[in-house]
Amino acid sequence: MASERYYIPELRSNREREDEKKLFSKEIFTEKLKNNSEIYFFKSLNENLIKEKYYIDDSKKRLREDSSDERFSAISELLSRYTEIPTIERSRGSETKIEYLPELGEIFRPFVPQTDTAVADIPLPTPTTPVLTPEERARLALLRRVEKLRSPHLQALLKFVRATPHLWDQIQGFQQRKDMMLQKTSEPGENHRLFAPLLAGMAVTPEARAYLQISLDEAAKQESDAIKAAAEANGGYYAPVLIIGAGIHGAIFNAQLLNDRPDLQALTVDKDTRLGGTFRKPEGKVFRTNSRNRAEDRTIDGLPGTDGNINSLGQYATMQISDMSSEVYADNDTFGLATALNQYLSGNTMLGVEVTSVEKNKRGEQGKYKVRLEDTGLDQELTVTTDVIVVASGLGERKYGLDENDTETAQGIVDNFELALATGQMPKIIPYDIFLELVGDRRIQFPLEPFINKRIAVVGNKDASNTTIEYLLGLGSEYRGSVAQMGKPQQIAWYGPEFKTQAEYKECTRARYAELGLFLPRVKGEKAPVQPVAERVNRLRQTEEGKITVLSNGKNSPERADDFDFVILATGFEDQKAKVFTQLYSGSNFDNGLANVESRDRKGNRVTVARRIQGESVYFVGPSANISVESGERSAVAAIEIPENSVAIWRYSQRTATTARQLAVSLPRNQDYELIKLGKKQMPEPEIDGQEDNGFEFNVSKNTADKMFPPEVNYANLLRIRALAQGTPRPSEGSESDILAITVESMGITEDGADYRFKATMDEGAKEHQVWMRRFLDDEVNKHLLARLTRTAPGRITVKMPVVEGKTTVDEIEVVRPRRTSK
Ligand SMILES: Cc1cc2nc3c(=O)[nH]c(=O)nc-3n(C[C@H](O)[C@H](O)[C@H](O)COP(=O)(O)OP(=O)(O)OC[C@H]3O[C@@H](n4cnc5c(N)ncnc54)[C@H](O)[C@@H]3O)c2cc1C
Known part of the structure; x- marks a missing residue:
């Protein structure tokens, strides 16, 4: 019996909606019903939920009986939300198995909760709703994470790992062990750990991890560029909460805030150009940390001498260090990657901007504070206005400690x-x-x-x-x-x-x-x-x-x-935070002048969780709060005879999360509730004459040629990923161009000197194809990859771009390396 399967995506771009409409036109759908006796619907991706099928025989019958336009539009509205689930066949020895392969979007789309109808859309709470219910919060937080994962760079990464059997096997292995991963890290109904098996699977395979690092950096850069563009265009940017520092404590704060107040769009800024703080300053594994790597367990306090996780990234983090390593002392890179992933998934971050000063806003201006930032790359100033500032700037700046007078x-x-x-x-x-x-x-x-x-x-x-x-x-x-x-x-x-x-x-x-x-x-x-x-x-x-x-x-x-x-x-x-806040606090000893922010621990004892500038909404968390070691903490480390480390993660992790939780309840309700989607920076359209056999040349600068990539990276694969990420061109209204295939083949050294042929096959539109190719090659990383593949770096690369007209246009790029002439 023939059958078709559909799942219910919830988040779709306009583009996808258009495509779905086409897929479910009245004619096509009627045809599908004729050819299939069963149509199943799925609400989620994993093997358990595949059993939850929805048989819409009822609608089918009714459609046959009642094909009025009104009836059809109701059903097509219903069905325009569905996309097909592909399956793959795999042969292992003599056994051929049909495996369920989730469609990419399916992984990255949240699923609606159980109802008895096929489509259940939970309405977003209206601004008049006084508080969010836990279900609404969970759903909105998930939407925010999903939106992040839909960055083209991460989508391309996923496409790549899915198409690479040994990587996908690893991920599926994690997916099958999902219960072990989620055990003690989330309660039923919570979804902050939904993507943990997927990301852990990638993080433990060197090749996938290398792509994950690059793709994450690219996605974060794209987000940061979009925020900068918005700030420049509007002469500033307003965020209800501004977090200074995208290190561990910035990430912990963001994850808790996202859980408690997903309606708020907080902004994090960091002077570094990468997410991850101290542990991710080096671009790889350099040192091992000194606090033991233990499984996250919400039921145990993360204190030295217990079985608790002393490196916890907070109760609502998507990733923990223990998801990515079983080494007793994990390396800095694992700490850095877990931090960067959490930060990316739970907060919006502007990178490469240093906070230089904070002043009070005048009456009538939006936000209580004006924060001045210096764009470290462009040497220009940006302004962010905000109502609450959270400083998670870490241990401070380097100190030499030598003779200061010399x-x-x-x-x-x-x-x-x-x-x-x-x-x-x-x-x-x-x-x-x-x-x-x-x-x-x-x-x-x-x-x-x-x-x-x-x-x-x-x-x-x-x-x-x-x-x-x-x-x-x-x-x-x-x-x-x-x-x-x-x-x-x-x-x-x-x-x-x-x-x-x-x-x-x-x-x-x-x-x-x-x-x-x-x-x-x-x-x-x-x-x-x-x-x-x-x-x-x-x-x-x-x-x-x-x-x-x-x-x-x-x-x-x-x-x-x-x-x-x-x-x-x-x-x-050396702590340098005081110099940023001279206008808000002018006392001689900054740290002594700060007030304590208190909460109660599980036993009801008062604990200082953060510090603040008296009378201001400026809070310091993590080591930048410089909270003195309390007697309970001292005895915890003394009992197991380890030297005291006042900046250790275990000391501050819960404190930072508690601060976020306390602030979350006090912050005003965000009226503008919809997901804020960050627009892309408009790229200038490259000049193309649309002629056949259009070739061009470009230079690879030394800087571009020197770009860093982890040794695990296969350049041809990476080029393919980037081509997918910079996706299907839709340059002009009504254009139908679509990339059908991208290949990078090794040709050996040809007469022209080309080693690789990069080929993109596109559905119609010769001109659009050229525009896309040109744009693709204008990208510095792509130039670098081509140069690396052809060993041209640095130097001039010639691209031949023959265009074949017809329904399907095939363009090829042959990268021609200048040949050495011997005299
Ligand atoms: C070698 C080493 C090993 C360590 N090992 C351990 C360990 O094993 N276990 C443990 O518990 N702890 C360890 N620590 C301590 C731990 O690194 C810190 O406590 C932790 O990184 C602090 O996190 P954070 O988020 O507060 O700061 P960071 O991770 O330092 O992040 C702060 C961020 O703020 C940014 N920033 C600062 N000022 C500004 C500004 N004005 N504008 C914009 N951005 C700004 C910085 O660029 C940085 O990215 C170690 C530290 C070091 C140096």
């Missing part, structure tokens, strides 16, 4: 850095954050190479110095090309700590660093790969031979000098 040291650091930039060499004096960025930089194939056989001084005595030394010793996380065979640093002098031997180190540090301890002297004075120097570094000088002299002294000893090839300053961070 201007020669400060100038030396700057000069050294500028010289390094100009010559492309590794700087000899390296601040910790730059060290992380450099060894994480994917363009550098052999990150450890500059340090081989060198004497290195590492200054500092906290986690930053521990992780730096670990990296230099081979205890870091990822080294790309640097292999042990190439050598190692000659010696590391560790300036700052008081311990002198392995045993003393063990006494004062956490077990996590035990391996590092093995490189310290066993007995006092023994020569070891890492030599602790219990001295304070005061000044730095550069010698004529290009070495760096470290001038230091012990408590009661005179200053002495020692020369090194490199000095790494892991000297900590």
Whole structure:
């Protein structure tokens, strides 16, 4: 018996509505009914819900009996919401299995709850509704997440993984273990974890993870560009809540706020151009964190010494670190990716903008505060107005901690850095954050190479110095090309700590660093790969031979000098938030002047969860709140004998979420309730003459050629993904152009020098095709990919673009590499 299956999508673009209308024209539908004795409807994607089918025999009969226009329009209205579910056949050995393959949109569309009709549309609450019910909140929050996942970049990523069997198998494996993933992380009816199996499946496969990272960055950039464009066009941007910082605490705050108040469109800003904060500053895996990776469990407090998750990204996060790694000490990249995913899925973020000042708005202006931002890329100013400011700016700016009066040291650091930039060499004096960025930089194939056989001084005595030394010793996380065979640093002098031997180190540090301890002297004075120097570094000088002299002294000893090839300053961070708020608070000690924001813990004890500027709606969360360690916390860490870490995630995670929850109830109801869709920045139309055999040339700049991609990336695949992401062209009203297929074939080296042929097949419209191709090739990343594929970088690329007229237009791009002429 023939049957057709449809599912019920809820969110559709205008474009999709148009397509569906065509699919369900009266004639087509009547035809379908004639040919199929059964039509099934599904409400969701997974294997359980496939059983929930809706047999609309009733409508079918009635349609046959009553084909009045009125009747038809009611049914077509109903059916215009459905799209087909494709299935795939897979052969494994002799067994051929028909598997259910959810259509891409199906994964990214929320499903309506149970009703006895095929189509159930929950009306959005009207602005007069006083409060949102939990169901309304859950649904609206889901719509917001879904809207994010519908970014063309993420859709393209999904298309790609779905079409790649080994990746899709991994994802399906996670999907089948969904109950384990969702257990203890969500209650029935909650949907914040709906996409966790899908994203976890991608995050654990290196290739998919690489694409996920890139696609996420692209999607976040697109969103950020759209917000910037709106801010520029309107001379400012209003958000009811502004969060400063897209790190862990920004993400925790956003996830809780989305759960409690999905009607609010908060805005997050970050001066960095990527989401993820501290852990995602390096572009890859560089160091391992020091707090154990444990499963999220809402029933247990995430405190040291318990089984609770001490790295929790909050109760309403889509992703937890424990979804993406089973390592006891997960790497920075996993923390960063989980943070970035949560931030993207729960908040709107403007990137590459630094908050420079905040002032009060005048009466009658929208919003209580005017926040000035500097676009770090364009050197221009933007303004955001808001009613509430939440500062999640982290540990602060880098601090050197050397002799402040010695201007020669400060100038030396700057000069050294500028010289390094100009010559492309590794700087000899390296601040910790730059060290992380450099060894994480994917363009550098052999990150450890500059340090081989060198004497290195590492200054500092906290986690930053521990992780730096670990990296230099081979205890870091990822080294790309640097292999042990190439050598190692000659010696590391560790300036700052008081311990002198392995045993003393063990006494004062956490077990996590035990391996590092093995490189310290066993007995006092023994020569070891890492030599602790219990001295304070005061000044730095550069010698004529290009070495760096470290001038230091012990408590009661005179200053002495020692020369090194490199000095790494892991000297900590300095809180700089006060300078942004000088107009709202002018007291001498900013931190002392802040008021406590309190809540009660499970036992009913009062706990400070955040701090605020007295009388203002400006709140500080996470380490930027600088909340002193309370006695309960101190005893928790003392009981298991680990050193206190006042900035640890476990200390602030719940506090940040509680602050969001408290603010959520106090914020006014958003009257403009619909989903706010961010428009795309209008791109100028490229000039095309529409002639056949139209070719053109473009230059790949060094900068473009140098772009970073993780080593797992297959450039041909990535190019295909991007082509899909930059999707079907609809340049002019009424145009029918549609991309039917995109292929990237390897041709070997041809006479022209082409290695690959990139081919897009489009349904009609030669001119539109050319416009699309041109636009596609105007993109810097795409140029880079073509250049990488053809090994042209940097240089001139020639594109041949023959156009075949007809119903289906086929364009090909052959990338022609200039051939070397031998004289
Ligand atoms: C090497 C290292 C290892 C660590 N390991 C652990 C660990 O294992 N476990 C643990 O619990 N903690 C660890 N920590 C501490 C942890 O990193 C921090 O507590 C946490 O990152 C703070 O999160 P956050 O969101 O407050 O700040 P961040 O992640 O630093 O994010 C703050 C963001 O604010 C942005 N920002 C700042 N000022 C402005 C401005 N004016 N305008 C716009 N944007 C701004 C920054 O660009 C940044 O992206 C570690 C820290 C370091 C350095």
